[in-house]
Amino acid sequence: MRSHWNNIHTFFFIPTTGTHSGCSDACTVYKRSTLPVFKAHGMAQASISDCVTETFSAIRTVRSFGGEKRQMFSFASQVLSFQSSGIKLASFKSANESLTRVAVYISLTALYVLGGSKVKAGELSVGTMASFIGYTFTLTFAVQGLVNTFGDLRGTLAAVERINSVLSGAPVDDALAYGLERELKQKTMDDESYKLVLSNISTENNQKNYLHYMSALKTSSNLCNLAWSGDICLEDVYFSYPLRPDVEILNGLNLRLKCGTVTALVGPSGAGKSTVVQLLSRFYEPTRGCITVAGEDVRTFDKSEWAQVVSIVNQEPVLFSVSVGENIAYGLPDEDVSKEDVIKAAKAANAHDFIISLPQGYDTLVGERGGLLSGGQRQRIAIAQALLKNAPILILDEVLLFV
Numbered sequence: 001m002r003s004h005w006n007n008i009h010t011f012f013f014i015p016t017t018g019t020h021s022g023c024s025d026a027c028t029v030y031k032r033s034t035l036p037v038f039k040a041h042g043m044a045q046a047s048i049s050d051c052v053t054e055t056f057s058a059i060r061t062v063r064s065f066g067g068e069k070r071q072m073f074s075f076a077s078q079v080l081s082f083q084s085s086g087i088k089l090a091s092f093k094s095a096n097e098s099l100t101r102v103a104v105y106i107s108l109t110a111l112y113v114l115g116g117s118k119v120k121a122g123e124l125s126v127g128t129m130a131s132f133i134g135y136t137f138t139l140t141f142a143v144q145g146l147v148n149t150f151g152d153l154r155g156t157l158a159a160v161e162r163i164n165s166v167l168s169g170a171p172v173d174d175a176l177a178y179g180l181e182r183e184l185k186q187k188t189m190d191d192e193s194y195k196l197v198l199s200n201i202s203t204e205n206n207q208k209n210y211l212h213y214m215s216a217l218k219t220s221s222n223l224c225n226l227a228w229s230g231d232i233c234l235e236d237v238y239f240s241y242p243l244r245p246d247v248e249i250l251n252g253l254n255l256r257l258k259c260g261t262v263t264a265l266v267g268p269s270g271a272g273k274s275t276v277v278q279l280l281s282r283f284y285e286p287t288r289g290c291i292t293v294a295g296e297d298v299r300t301f302d303k304s305e306w307a308q309v310v311s312i313v314n315q316e317p318v319l320f321s322v323s324v325g326e327n328i329a330y331g332l333p334d335e336d337v338s339k340e341d342v343i344k345a346a347k348a349a350n351a352h353d354f355i356i357s358l359p360q361g362y363d364t365l366v367g368e369r370g371g372l373l374s375g376g377q378r379q380r381i382a383i384a385q386a387l388l389k390n391a392p393i394l395i396l397d398e399v400l401l402f403v
Ligand SMILES: Nc1ncnc2c1ncn2[C@@H]1O[C@H](COP(=O)(O)OP(=O)(O)O)[C@@H](O)[C@H]1O
Pocket: 241, 242, 243, 244, 249, 267, 268, 269, 270, 271, 272, 273, 274, 275, 276
């Protein structure tokens, strides 16, 4: 009996082992050809949601310029490209499924023919043959499941690649590394401990870890005290936006913002006032030059720590679709802010009077992105939010635009 099993195994597995290298080549080709298809389909899906988000977030602009038709066309073309990438993907999937089925049915036919002839020749009993067929069916389902899972895995890999590419675009570590590396290079090397540390940061990974460690050290030295007591300086700052690296917006800007005073930046539209605000808020880092607080390069502080010492009221503040009071309390998002503090901040921002005239006062909902309020009202709420935060650095970007 054992020899019969061996015979069957032999005819069943010989083709598999014989074509092993062929299979692995086919797998590589399959992998290379399907990944772009999965990727393109994922990108097409993302473009649809980008188009919808963009349209609805700029719905006022769309309505005021009568751009509905254009947005609908743009949406339709995204849907069509999603459809065509979907069809391509489905073709790949069905070709994959068909090939698997053909391979399975050829194996089954071979099993029936060869097994049948062995039963006929008396080398194999019918029972053994039947149990082997049952075993083969189970194996077939397992292989098919595996192939489908393999297909899904391709989609997952494409998605993971996309997520990684988005995450690796975050400039936080680069900026931090840049600032600290420069600072370290500039230091005189007489301190033995410096030399020791620098000799240990030769590999890129070590360097990154070390820079994070340095950041933690700087963070623990009280940034808040520095910001309350020292001047903010922009020293020979050059800056281009990452999406337009060839256009230099700031070209060697030197500016001192004296502690305890109000500094106004005045200039025509497009001069770069909001860009300075973006740099001070550290949404971007200077291409060259640096920003210092009480003489310390701001890049040596953690960005989240820096956010604690800066309050910004943007040119066009966007509110959350919660109540007026909750929006103001968002100035201190991690704290349980009392109603008295909210009212105090609203009064200081000259917002209290209009808030109490709203239908539900501080509990009035402001609508999607604050759309139920006027531009001036939104700005006053944003000012109240910033005042509640009570940060040492208060930045107002064209706040009188709507007021
Ligand atoms: N995200 C951006 N990407 C590329 N260029 C930008 C970006 N934001 C602003 N700019 C350009 O930078 C210049 C300065 O803009 P901005 O600082 O907003 O001027 P201001 O606030 O003084 O009116 C403008 O020419 C503008 O086109």
